[in-house]
Amino acid sequence: MKNKTPNKYGIAAAVVGVLMMIFGIYRGEAEAVLAKAVRICLECIGIG
Amino acid sequence: MDKKQRSKKQKSTEAPRHIFQLLWAVITNSFVTGFIQGRIYTGSLKNLCVPGLNCYSCPGALGSCPIGSLQSLISSRNYKFTFYVSGFLIFIGAVFGRFVCGWLCPFGLVQDLLHKIPFPKKLRTFRGDKILRKLKYVILLVFVIILPMVIVDITGQGDPWFCKYICPAGMLQGGLPLTLLNEGLRDTIGFLYAWKFVILAITVILSIIIYRPFCKYICPLGAIYSFFNKISVFTLRCDKEKCVECGKCGKVCKMNVDPKEAPNHSECIRCGLCEKNCPTGAISCNWKTGSNKNSENIKPENNDEY
Numbered sequence: 070m071k072n073k074t075p076n077k078y079g080i081a082a083a084v085v086g087v088l089m090m091i092f093g094i095y096r097g098e099a100e101a102v103l104a105k106a107v108r109i110c111l112e113c114i115g116i117g
Numbered sequence: 118m119d120k121k122q123r124s125k126k127q128k129s130t131e132a133p134r135h136i137f138q139l140l141w142a143v144i145t146n147s148f149v150t151g152f153i154q155g156r157i158y159t160g161s162l163k164n165l166c167v168p169g170l171n172c173y174s175c176p177g178a179l180g181s182c183p184i185g186s187l188q189s190l191i192s193s194r195n196y197k198f199t200f201y202v203s204g205f206l207i208f209i210g211a212v213f214g215r216f217v218c219g220w221l222c223p224f225g226l227v228q229d230l231l232h233k234i235p236f237p238k239k240l241r242t243f244r245g246d247k248i249l250r251k252l253k254y255v256i257l258l259v260f261v262i263i264l265p266m267v268i269v270d271i272t273g274q275g276d277p278w279f280c281k282y283i284c285p286a287g288m289l290q291g292g293l294p295l296t297l298l299n300e301g302l303r304d305t306i307g308f309l310y311a312w313k314f315v316i317l318a319i320t321v322i323l324s325i326i327i328y329r330p331f332c333k334y335i336c337p338l339g340a341i342y343s344f345f346n347k348i349s350v351f352t353l354r355c356d357k358e359k360c361v362e363c364g365k366c367g368k369v370c371k372m373n374v375d376p377k378e379a380p381n382h383s384e385c386i387r388c389g390l391c392e393k394n395c396p397t398g399a400i401s402c403n404w405k406t407g408s409n410k411n412s413e414n415i416k417p418e419n420n421d422e423y
Contacts, residue, residue, distance in 0.1 A: 087204065
């Protein structure tokens with residue numbers, strides 16, 4: 070079995086993912102995630 | 118090799134994965150103060166998502182749940198699409214595929230351990246199994262994307278429908294410990310809590326009988342990662358030159374995939390059981406793919422195993 074290089078489509082998708090994350094951080098989405106995650110999510114735990 | 122010996126061998130080959138799963142679950146849920154005081158971690162690490170289904174309202178959670186974060190952003194009045202969480206899911210999916218399900222998901226570990234509980238008649242497959250596996254894609258589309266985005270209140274804010282009405286991980290990791298430890302929260306429990314408790318109880322019972330029922334039929338995170346299994350950098354390969362067609366790999370696979378025919382099938386969680394049980398070493402999990410015609414790594418359409 071000849072091992073070649075890692076899957077090029079996988080690498081391309083990973084790069085797209087990283088670029089999207091960077092753009093998302095630039096838009097302030099990471100702070101929005103943090104703002105949600107630091108409060109108890111009442112829906113998640115079945116309260117409200 | 119009789120049944121008892123076979124199961125003993127299988128058990129021993131799964132131990133390293135379970136230790137890894139446990140370590141990962143402990144590391145990502147290591148805010149001990151939360152478990153003592155009945156509160157959650159509020160530090161900046163929660164900017165980051167963890168790859169597996171891990172409720173951010175678990176008292177120990179250091180990171181954010183990707184499905185919770187995804188719903189939280191697309192249901193908010195400020196964002197109707199999230200580049201950050203979508204990019205994270207694409208990145209993790211493209212690199213690992215469903216390896217995350219097999220190795221990095223705490224709720225996957227819970228189901229793995231529950232399935233080890235003896236039961237007179239474990240169900241490997243049943244009528245309707247194949248159709249039911251599509252349910253997770255419907256749940257992803259309807260409960261994680263459409264409903265949180267479309268059903269909004271007068272301020273434009275929607276609900277996290279999957280977290281609120283379906284997710285048993287939220288109940289197990291967040292609901293149970295927080296209501297046990299926090300008297301204020303305990304006083305507010307009502308119908309929704311009972312509903313989610315019943316869902317968790319059903320998941321627990323089914324996990325004893327069926328291997329990973331939540332992952333197979335419900336999990337929207339597994340559904341997302343399954344799209345990437347065919348192209349992920351971490352991949353499973355079957356060398357047709359070495360394969361002696363003994364069928365052992367398909368028999369040991371608890372997700373009912375036939376690795377010989379479709380090593381990167383969307384249901385494969387990269388647990389590695391097939392690799393460890395292959396008598397000729399034809400199956401391998403690694404970071405490389407090949408153009409060799411004798412090795413198959415993309416052939417999902419031929420798999421009718423489940």
